[in-house]
Amino acid sequence: MDAIPATLKVQWRIGNDCNFKCGYCHPSLYSGSEPFKDYYTLKQGLLNLKDSTESYQTVNIELQGGEPTVGEDTKLLIAKPISERFTYTLHTNASADIAWWESSIKHFSKLILAWHPKADDDHFKSVVDLARSNNIDYGVIINAEHTIGNWSRAVTMFEYFQHNQYSVQFKTLFQNYQRGNNQYMPYDEGQWDYYLQANNIPKVQIAQAEVTLYDNYLGKLCWAGVDQIVIDYRGNIFKGWCHSSGVAMGNIYKHPVILSNTPEVCPMTICKNAFDKQVKKSNNSWRIS
Secondary structure (H helix, E strand, O other), X not given: OOOOOOEEEEEEEOOOEOOOOOOOOOHHHOEOOOOOOOHHHHHHHHHHHHHHOOOOOEEEEEEEOOOHHHOHHHHHHHHOOOOOOXXXXXXXXXXXXXXXXHHHHHHEEEEEEEEOOOOOHHHHXXXXXXXXXXXXXXXXXXXXXXXXXXXXXXXXXXXXXXXXXXXXXXXXXXXXXXXXXXXXXXXXXXXXXXXXXXXXXXXXXHHHHHHOOOEOOOOXXXXXXXXXXXXXXXXXXXXXXXXXXXXXXXXXXXXXXXXXXXXXXOOOOOEOOHHHHXXXXXXXXXXXX
């Protein structure tokens, strides 16, 4: 029997409202069709997760939206820790008020701070500075749209952070985000050249980009459910976003669950979710590690 890892990673979708509602995002990420849960429901979910993960030394919880900080109850939840074993990761547009960031920054193990054209640039810089000055593991992502004005602003922000030696990444976007994720916005040749240079990617590789988006792990052992779990908007727990098992392990809002400590053979020919991809896989098929 394999040893249980020290850390469990959790991605938890807690609602899908967003204050930016960027046009390139799919409405499923900002429509509010899955309202953010209230504080007491979220707290009960965390208490159940605490009871479910007693064998793990730490549990890193990534609360996902939409924009998670749109929910006032979510902000309250982060500000009032449930367990000393819990740490939080947030992928955020950083738009929450600076007073909340100042009071809550110590509870984060990692922040992905995503700049969008709708951001207040000075406010965004202030939150990034707060993360860096508090030694939080952080990364800045500059989302570059192809339109001239938004592209220019993205370049300006990227070069500001790059010049001042922040951890920053320049990112191009899919025009069918969450609807296939395989067609980029219509960037021109100069924009692609800038993107490749910013990310130190050899130019020859761009022709291969759209055919290398997906991975095939069919037959390999996968540690989803052991190293990490996912929780959907309704609180249902799965090993990964692929839902390869087809059946939820339980519902975190209703009761604790029994987690697996044994990897299983992957039945999927396509793996396209970044969280699912990062989990440990065996090198060879059919249980040969």
